[in-house]
Structures are given as structure tokens and as C-alpha cells.
Amino acid sequence: GEQVEQRPPHLSVREGDSAVITCTYTDPNSYYFFWYKQEPGASLQLLMKVFSSTEINEGQGFTVLLNKKDKRLSLNLTAAHPGDSAAYFCAVNDTGGADRLTFGKGTQLIIQP
Amino acid sequence: EAAVTQSPRSKVAVTGGKVTLSCHQTNNHDYMYWYRQDTGHGLRLIHYSYVADSTEKGDIPDGYKASRPSQENFSLILELASLSQTAVYFCASSDQNTEVFFGKGTRLTVV
Numbered sequence: 001g002e003q004v005e006q007r008p009p010h011l012s013v014r015e016g017d018s019a020v021i022t023c024t025y026t027d028p029n030s031y032y033f034f035w036y037k038q039e040p041g042a043s044l045q046l047l048m049k050v051f052s053s054t055e056i057n058e059g060q061g062f063t064v065l066l067n068k069k070d071k072r073l074s075l076n077l078t079a080a081h082p083g084d085s086a087a088y089f090c091a092v093n094d095t096g097g098a099d100r101l102t103f104g105k106g107t108q109l110i111i112q113p
Numbered sequence: 114e115a116a117v118t119q120s121p122r123s124k125v126a127v128t129g130g131k132v133t134l135s136c137h138q139t140n141n142h143d144y145m146y147w148y149r150q151d152t153g154h155g156l157r158l159i160h161y162s163y164v165a166d167s168t169e170k171g172d173i174p175d176g177y178k179a180s181r182p183s184q185e186n187f188s189l190i191l192e193l194a195s196l197s198q199t200a201v202y203f204c205a206s207s208d209q210n211t212e213v214f215f216g217k218g219t220r221l222t223v224v
Contacts, residue, residue, distance in 0.1 A: 006155070034213075043217045044156075044215045046212050046213070049212065100158065101213065103157070105155045106155050
């Protein structure tokens with residue numbers, strides 16, 4: 001089945017700097033890709049859902065890049081602020097729907113003032 | 114707003130005891146899931162359900178049972194709780210091709 005590797009497990013950046021989190025996956029048939037944010041003690045909040053046909057997706061304060069050739073998904077936070085401190089998880093789905101997600105192990109992001 | 118409610122939010126159970134975690138969704142979704150989160154790991158799928166009265170095994174079903182008595186409710190049952198089942202459990206719901214909505218999680222400690 002699908003396997004997802006997420007790097008780095010921990011990341012500390014200064015406020016205003018950028019932060020990059022990367023996931024690699026194994027199943028070339030994977031179709032949907034997701035980034036979730038989890039604040040301490042809270043549930044997972046969907047940041048962005050990416051379709052395999054779109055390589056660049058932009059959100060508020062971040063960009064998601066999908067490289068299908070290398071089977072790599074990345075989350076780039078620009079100008080990080082304290083509210084970005086959280087755990088981030090990528091998830092991959094190969095069924096064409098939102099079910100049966102395979103998650104990466106997560107990245108604990110700390111934004112230093 | 115879509116809502117997935119889990120109960121209890123935390124629980125301490127005795128090894129060998131029975132534990133039932135409950136989940137209720139008001140999203141009118143067909144799909145419901147139970148995930149487990151361990152420190153340093155992402156979420157792993159335990160059981161899921163596409164329709165009431167039917168459940169499917171996920172990636173790590175051993176030691177767990179699931180029950181979907183209605184579209185809104187989905188329970189996770191640990192018949193004989195073990196120390197290794199100490200974790201945070203998340204319930205979620207979705208429809209095909211829609212966002213997965215997660216509950217706030219249940220922290221289970223088995224002693």
C-alpha cells in the first residue's frame with residue numbers, strides 16, 4: 001500500500017522567515033493530496049486539498065507544490081508568524097476520494113519571535 | 114458547520130477492560146472513520162464505514178471492533194484494552210470527494 005515519508009520531524013524558524021515541509025509518497029496512482037494543521041490539544045484542520053492535475057496551489061501565507069515525477073509534495077510557509085506554530089501533516093489518497101488517507105508522521109513547527 | 118463529536122474526550126482504562134469510544138456526526142456524511150494517533154506518528158486508520166450497519170477494516174484493525182448502528186453514529190470498541198492501545202483516537206466523517214472532518218479526539222490511557 002501507499003507509504004508516505006514526511007520531513008523534517010521538527011522545524012524551528014524565526015518569525016518572518018520561510019519554512020518548508022516535504023512529503024514523498026510511493027504510489028504513482030495517488031490522486032488527492034492534503035495538508036493538515038494540528039494545534040496542541042486540537043483536531044486536524046484542513047489547510048489545502050490538492051488534485052494530482054495541479055502542480056502549484058496557493059493559500060493564505062503558504063504554497064503547496066506537487067512534483068508527480070518525483071512523487072513529492074511540499075508545503076512552503078512564507079513569512080511565518082507565531083500562529084503558524086503547530087504540527088503539520090500531509091496525507092495522500094489513491095482512491096480518487098477523501099477516504100482512506102495515508103498520513104505522514106508529521107512535522108512539529110515552532111516559530112521563534 | 115460540519116460537526117463531529119467524540120465522547121468521552123479522555124479516558125483512563127484498566128488493562129483487560131472493555132472500552133467504547135463514541136462518535137456522532139451531523140454532517141449527513143456516508144463515510145465515517147476511526148484513526149489512531151501516537152506520539153511522533155501520523156494518523157493510522159483502524160476501521161471505517163461507508164454505510165450504516167457495515168464496517169471495514171483499516172490498516173491497523175487488530176484489537177479493535179467497530180459498530181455503525183446509524184448514519185450518524187460510529188463506535189470503536191476495545192474488548193480487552195492493552196497498554197499498547199494508549200493513544201489519541203480521532204473520529205472523522207466525509208462523503209466521496211469531499212473534505213474529511215475530524216472530531217477533537219479522545220485521549221485514551223490504558224493502565
